[in-house]
Amino acid sequence: MSLQQTLQDQVKQAVLASFDVSIDTVEFQATRKEFAGDITVVIFPMLRYIKGNPLQIGETIGNYLVEHVDEVKAFNVVKGFLNVEISDGYYMNFFKGIKKDSNYGFVVPSPEDKAIMVEYSSPNTNKPLHLGHIRNNLLGYSVAEILKASGKKVYKTQIINDRGIHICKSMLAWEKFGNGETPETSGLKGDKLVGNYYVKFDQEYKKEIETLVAGGKTEEEAKKEAPLLLEAQDMLRKWESGDEETVTLWKTMNGWVYDGFAETYTNMGVDFDTLYYESNTYLLGKEFVAEGLKSGVFFKEGDGSVWCDLTEEGLDKKIVQRADGTAVYMTQDIGTAIQRIKDFPDVGGMVYTVGNEQDYHFQVLFIILKKLGFEWAKNLYHLSYGMVDLPSGKMKSREGTVVDADDLIDEMASTAEEISEELGKLDGYTEDEKKALYKTIGLGALKYYILKVDPKKRILFDPKESIDFQGNTGPFIQYTYARIQAILRKADFDYSKDLTASEITLHEKEKSLLKQLELFPEVIQNAAAQHSPALIANYTYDLVKEFNSFYQNVSILGADNEDEKIFRVQLSQQVANTIKNAFSVLGIQVPERM
CATH class of the missing domain: 1.10.730.10 (Isoleucyl-tRNA Synthetase; Domain 1)
Known part of the structure; x- marks a missing residue:
């Protein structure tokens, strides 16, 4: 039993014995440096139960503690604060108990406890890791280690966002402007090389928009009709249909990025127990969208898109599958969560380390997983964090102004x-x-x-x-x-x-x-x-x-x-x-x- 627990029990006994009153809790605080004492009992909350002068009440409780608690050697009362002095013997015994414990403060996990899976990093394979990823990685890794130290079994993981229109933009730009450049021929880390082509896409895309606007299109029309964007969208459709040439390019460029990421993670001093890839889990998400349609969790709009109605939860309607049958981020996250429990049945909860701009997304995800009937969904936690700014201002990946x-x-x-x-x-x-x-x-x-x-x-x-x-x-x-x-x-x-x-x-x-x-x-x-x-x-x-x-x-x-x-x-x-x-x-x- 801790000293504070002992004192709490004895203060309650003192109040009962001296004033014939039972109190539920005892309020403690650290003793102020100008007063003698090691821990302070706050008397004021007791005045709801005990009539009398706080000074006298404190004196009565202090005398009881000196008489009944070996660790208490003296006390003083200042207004409504009982400052308790703890014996040297207590602290020496405490020190004797820890001085040979190299793992002091850490708790060994219990085999029967459920594990926690902590997700962090979760980058896109179209650019290198930047300052925002650093905060994400450091937070996620540290929280995983703290949970482990507190006595939990922990799995560290990430979901690699390796598919989608942003990936196709880098691929298309490399195809058009790369002249066969590779990490070996350029001397660049693979993630940096691919990131350069993501920036290149944006530069060329903006030029096409300017040309279309000059030809009489509105800016909104130009953004949607720019040939580069239409080609990127076509490439995504080819990828999702399994076009061999597109998939081969995708595997090659993602391979470059993974090699670059691995080097950065080693330099940063973070690691993972397991990896998940959006290209695998989004398909499982689509399966559960179909299941949810059958059970009434989701509904289909006239254009064929699938939605979840969350108005009863005080939110709005959320799309889970586009009209053309392609997946959205929510589809992928549903599939990923379910796949993780399939792979690790001892997991009873998950922590998602993701910036606070995704607060709403995770609120929706957790509700949807509960609606789909998963018991573990009540143990999901979004470790939401604020952005990292530099004295020079905000970073933008598309414009190449990130801090690598x-x-x-x-x-x-x-x-x-x-x-x-x-x-x-x-x-x-x-x-x-x-x-x-x-x-x-x-x-x-x-x-x-x-x-x-x-x-x-x-x-x-x-x-x-x-x-x-x-x-x-x-x-x-x-x-x-x-x-x-x-x-x-x-x-x-x-x-x-x-x-x-x-x-x-x-x-x-x-x-x-x-x-x-x-x-x-x-x-x-x-x-x-x-x-x-x-x-x-x-x-x-x-x-x-x-x-x-x-x-x-x-x-x-x-x-x-x-x-x-x-x-x-x-x-x-x-x-x-x-x-x-x-x-x-x-x-x-x-x-x-x-």
Whole structure:
């Protein structure tokens, strides 16, 4: 039982014994720094049940706790707040229980629990990954790791959007303007090469629109009648009917893109357990559209298109299949969800990491899957996140103004190199060691800057600002971890001794650090429940601030006696271990030296 649970039960007993009143809940908060105490019981909510002076009520409960709870050594009451002081023995016992646990804070999954499938990345195969994909990947990967750490079995997956008109646009542009260019002949990563032709299509398409408008067409007419668009639409129809030449080109160009994606994912430090392809799952979606028509979940309009009426749910009507029988995104997503449960029967829920511009789409998808009778549909969650902006403004894929993921990762490493060289702290490093460290710092800065923000909020990303060795940044936390490793290297004595409360009198800075460490398992569980890596990131920053305050106020290797020295080194080591564990679920590495 946790200390807070023990205190809650004993406060209820105190109220019952002293005032003959039962209360349902007890409100706690952290004790304010200007008062003595470790945890505060808020008396004011009890005044609904107990008549009297809050000060006297607090005194009565405080005396009861000192008498009945071994861990409570003293108390004070300030107005309506009962500040409870916890014994050093409690914190030393807590520390003894965690100091040899390298997986402190993590829970082992139970074999009988249902698994969760987390989807992220889910790119289109007509362009390389960009800054928006970076936030998506970092969020999805981190949420999967946090859920795993909280005790859930997790599968990481993505749906690759490898079909549709946008894919045909790249294919058609390459066919018309590519002159047989390949990644090998051009020296470009495959995803970048294909992305260039997506941009090329848009450029040529706009020229055709201008020509048609000059010839008397309205802009709307010109957009629909431009020959390039009509050819792309024809290519899509050929692909869906299995035309051999079109399918061969599609496989070739998608293959180039997959090779490029794989390289980016490796550089980003994310991975997947399984992959799904829209070209496979949309057909299963069409099967269930047919089933839904029979059961009355869907209805057919006069033109042959199929719809779902969601007006009773406060929404509108949603198309699930076009009049010409071709699939829409909703068709594909229905099929993908169903296929995943077929493939992994132990999955009981799914998390979709997709930007907030798709909020309505997922609201509709989840309702449709419930209407189709799938029990697991009640455990679907849309991890909706805000866009990432740059100081230079909004990105547009068609116009080629996106920030390429690979370029940004390289830029982060270069910025880390500039700043590290200025600080001059890398004496004795080989060039390879420096290069690896710059990447660790740069990627850590990027990931932390993005993950420390609540997923729902929009981000203005400034690469320079993210690589700062002071403040709430990844490099600041990495530097603290490296500082602790330096302390451990200097500790040229055996610090493995088990210490008891009688051997150590805790300094206030040591106790503050222990209290922060004690929060970690709860933070993991809260972050999993809220699907929010920001809780882990900001907890880690608070832990690092507590450690640095401890480091500045308490001598570690120069402690007054051997037991104090041993304890402070052990405490530092546990802080480093917790930083490493916290950063691992954020997908961030910690360097041994900086």
